[in-house]
Amino acid sequence: xxxxxxxxxxxxxxxxxxxxxxxxxxxxxxxxxxxxxxxxxxxxxxxxxxxxxxxxxxxxxxxxxxxxxxxxx
Numbered sequence: 396x397x398x399x400x401x402x403x404x405x406x407x408x409x410x411x412x413x414x415x416x417x418x419x420x421x422x423x424x425x426x427x428x429x430x431x432x433x434x435x436x437x438x439x440x441x442x443x444x445x446x447x448x449x450x451x452x453x454x455x456x457x458x459x460x461x462x463x464x465x466x467x468x
Contacts, residue, residue, distance in 0.1 A: 398424055406437075415441050415449040422456045431460045 402424045408417035418440035425433035434456060441453040 398428065402428075415453075419449050419452045419456060422453065426456055426459055434460055 402421055405417040405421035405424070408414060418437045422434040422437035425431070425437060438453050438457060441449060
């Protein structure tokens with residue numbers, strides 16, 4: 396229900412092993428809210444540290460972002 400509250404909590408997650416899952420979930424919320432710049436900023440936290448699931452989820456989120464935002468990075 397509280398998308399903004401959830402996004403703020405996910406933004407604050409910095410500790411392993413939760414950084415990548417939180418970043419992907421926050422990116423997904425930002426993308427759904429129409430904020431591709433924020434979504435890309437969250438996705439930059441996903442470094443492929445070994446959990447292929449979250450890397451794949453990051454790619455799924457990136458695939459729905461407008462291409463003009465992807466070209467600017």
